[in-house]
Amino acid sequence: MPFAEPNTTRSASGGQPGSRRAQILAAAAELFARHGFHGVGINDIGAAVGISGPALYRHFRSKDAMLGEMLTSISEVLLGGALERVRTAEGPLAALHALIGWQVDFALDNPALITVQERDLGNLADSDRQQVRALQRQYVEVWVSAISQVVPAAGEPAARAASHAVFGLINSTPHSAHLDRGQMAELLHRMALAAVRAA
Amino acid sequence: MPFAEPNTTRSASGGQPGSRRAQILAAAAELFARHGFHGVGINDIGAAVGISGPALYRHFRSKDAMLGEMLTSISEVLLGGALERVRTAEGPLAALHALIGWQVDFALDNPALITVQERDLGNLADSDRQQVRALQRQYVEVWVSAISQVVPAAGEPAARAASHAVFGLINSTPHSAHLDRGQMAELLHRMALAAVRAA
DNA sequence: GGCTGTTGTTAGCGCTCATTAACCTGGTGG
DNA sequence: CCACCAGGTTAATGAGCGCTAACAACAGCC
Numbered sequence: 399m400p401f402a403e404p405n406t407t408r409s410a411s412g413g414q415p416g417s418r419r420a421q422i423l424a425a426a427a428e429l430f431a432r433h434g435f436h437g438v439g440i441n442d443i444g445a446a447v448g449i450s451g452p453a454l455y456r457h458f459r460s461k462d463a464m465l466g467e468m469l470t471s472i473s474e475v476l477l478g479g480a481l482e483r484v485r486t487a488e489g490p491l492a493a494l495h496a497l498i499g500w501q502v503d504f505a506l507d508n509p510a511l512i513t514v515q516e517r518d519l520g521n522l523a524d525s526d527r528q529q530v531r532a533l534q535r536q537y538v539e540v541w542v543s544a545i546s547q548v549v550p551a552a553g554e555p556a557a558r559a560a561s562h563a564v565f566g567l568i569n570s571t572p573h574s575a576h577l578d579r580g581q582m583a584e585l586l587h588r589m590a591l592a593a594v595r596a597a
Numbered sequence: 598m599p600f601a602e603p604n605t606t607r608s609a610s611g612g613q614p615g616s617r618r619a620q621i622l623a624a625a626a627e628l629f630a631r632h633g634f635h636g637v638g639i640n641d642i643g644a645a646v647g648i649s650g651p652a653l654y655r656h657f658r659s660k661d662a663m664l665g666e667m668l669t670s671i672s673e674v675l676l677g678g679a680l681e682r683v684r685t686a687e688g689p690l691a692a693l694h695a696l697i698g699w700q701v702d703f704a705l706d707n708p709a710l711i712t713v714q715e716r717d718l719g720n721l722a723d724s725d726r727q728q729v730r731a732l733q734r735q736y737v738e739v740w741v742s743a744i745s746q747v748v749p750a751a752g753e754p755a756a757r758a759a760s761h762a763v764f765g766l767i768n769s770t771p772h773s774a775h776l777d778r779g780q781m782a783e784l785l786h787r788m789a790l791a792a793v794r795a796a
Numbered sequence: 797g798g799c800t801g802t803t804g805t806t807a808g809c810g811c812t813c814a815t816t817a818a819c820c821t822g823g824t825g826g
Numbered sequence: 827c828c829a830c831c832a833g834g835t836t837a838a839t840g841a842g843c844g845c846t847a848a849c850a851a852c853a854g855c856c
Binding site: 638639640650651654659660 | 815
């Protein structure tokens, strides 16, 4: 029996109420990213946080619910951050810069989540998938609007395609990462901006 | 019983010897792209080509073998095409243009294969994975060399990271495709070139 | 100090899946 | 014409999976 963290379960002294859930989701994200949703067993996830198998059902209704919560949470965070950055930016170009910086930071800090989001979206339960898709659509719209203001020459469909292309560029992070974080962020930022301007 | 093509099996009149294998691989690629390797059953693949379930074992040793052949084949085609284009290009800039065009065409013509390659590489049997990884490394080297000649200011590690980023940009095709093929190709080409130049 | 709710445990159920076995069929070459 | 074999069928097998059931331990509260 490998020792897990001393979890003082309740709202008492140490840990927040949902800390265990977060820990489980983080471990699951790592595993899903490496082997795919269907390639990871409930026992694998449990083992990764020091408990074994069915104990996870004390924290999540099902394996599908884990993926659902994981992906809706990402989508909400991404959209919220994007709206916030655009709101506080001064001018369209600054907004685009802020969006790129936000996506770059998120991708560099959460490579596993990025991988899972674009790999296992199709494995979501129907209602979760609808919700995630809706959030993603809104996120894309924020980008389309920002791009259209900086590069009005491109039509709206082109701006939409360009958004997806830039996501692909920035989200390539999990496949490379041979530079240190600072250099990587700067490189991706420059490339993304140049790509958008060429649209 | 839905009618499949009239297959004159042997090396006789109509079809080549391996036509059925190719047909199966194409169907499997489509399914793998949509649901992931572990999300597709042997019966699904069979049904997609009009035969049912275990008949596939007359053509492939195992389900893993299908994925293996699919991915090694892609990698070989990509590498071969890249070498050919670089060889016949006049000057470094022309070589880079040719590489970008090659990757763009391949991604637009084979979105399912692109998806499978970056999603299910981890589900390959060990020996197949080694082979595919080796081919991919060579492919990246071709790009690194081309980029380094056009943008010598970027170091080799940056050129490598830039390669992956450009792959991500171009391979974003399966997630968008709202423009027609010609416009999409041109847009991706422009964006990719601009991104590389900014590296 | 016993009660209770939270968070674990292990055993087992039912289902799906890849793979194999055993059998069928129709075109082709001798 | 007949034997063969490539290519197809359905049934069975064995492993692995998600999930539930039944039970244990331990914290905090009255």
